[in-house]
Amino acid sequence: MRFSVAAAATALVGSAIAADHLVVVGNGSLTFEPNNVQAAEGDTVTFKFWPKNHSVAQSTFANPCEPMSNGFWSGYVPSTSGAATETFMVEVTNASAPIWFYCTQGQHCTSGMAGAINAPSSGNTADAFIEAAKQADNIAEPASTAGTGGMLMNGTMSSTASGSASTASSTGAASSVNVNGGVVFTGMMGMFAYLLM
Template identity: 40%
Template sequence: MKTSFGAFVLMWTQLVSAQYGGGGETSMTTTTTAATTKSSSSLSSVQTINVGKSGLKFSPDTLNVAAGDKVEFHFFPGDHSVTQASFDKPCRPLSDSSFSSGFVTGSSNGSPPVFTLTVNDTKPIWFYCGQVGHCQAGMVGVINPGSGANTLSAFNTAAGSTTGSSVPANIQGGILGKESDQSSASTSTSASTGGSSTTSAGASSPSAANSADNLNYSTGVSVAGILALMTAGFFI
């Protein structure tokens, strides 16, 4: 009788373990891996151009930027703009829908206004400041200049002989905000796509579903133990 009872208790414990255990760890690992992949694929590189920090110029005035990455124009004092132009017509908007920050009163207190532009491809992007006389004075730049005769030097020379400047009536093609706003947005995006948090040991924190599974497992084992003790007492 005692041998049959021992086999019964062992079988009962195995059934409870199979029902409540084992699934949580696999599910947690899968969730963490998927979240990590999503977070990595959604991140983009950000490069900075200072507007008017060192006189009537963009610093740097040339950047190479991958498609999908962003450029932040940080505005310093001087009421400048950044507006897209064509190579053949400097100091004039490329089109009615081309990007433009409008005229921005900059700041030197450590938190300048920022115009954020997302670069969609690697074609050359020519730009200028539309403030009176600034484009003609050499306040021009280019993203992804490429090669050939269309150089920034040639664009600058052509700008110097252009009469007048203009900008679109609206802010368009990018996002104008404070530097702190951009940082908060980046933090929020990172947090929302980061998935599971990690402990100091590098293991994923259990989700609510996994915690419930662990609780059910513990409860099941406890019930099995109580039943085993009661049954053992009966037969003894």
């Protein structure tokens, strides 16, 4: 009996731990690296910005350089040297739906500065999305407020953005990160207390 409860508690703790995936934005080139992140539901993706002034905005496969209605947008994150102290984090709420994104600065998107989270390996791939971005007629900036649909961070968790990014993207990630941390702590304490019985 003890083993099955301990195994269940361990499974609960393991399922509550989410991964964070780093995407480097414009480190000496007009790219997102990696340009396709494979993330599980509950994972977060953190965009780290390099010179000079980039952004990340959610789009759709059909319109790669135009903002998706109710999608996320970091706003412009400038840096003169090295990585900016400010980052932008989104949470993956549906791992089976690809999330498409691009940089709204100047002609960056049509230069291929686009990427995806959970793009499929055939059909509408990340490479196909980037090629479509290079063929786009125009680049549009979101009308939403900078920081919408994710969380802007400046060294520490400093400002949570509100809003959601429709069916395929992210919500303000601060609450989910805190909830996951609480579940992990509670699950570990429960398992520890049980094993001491």
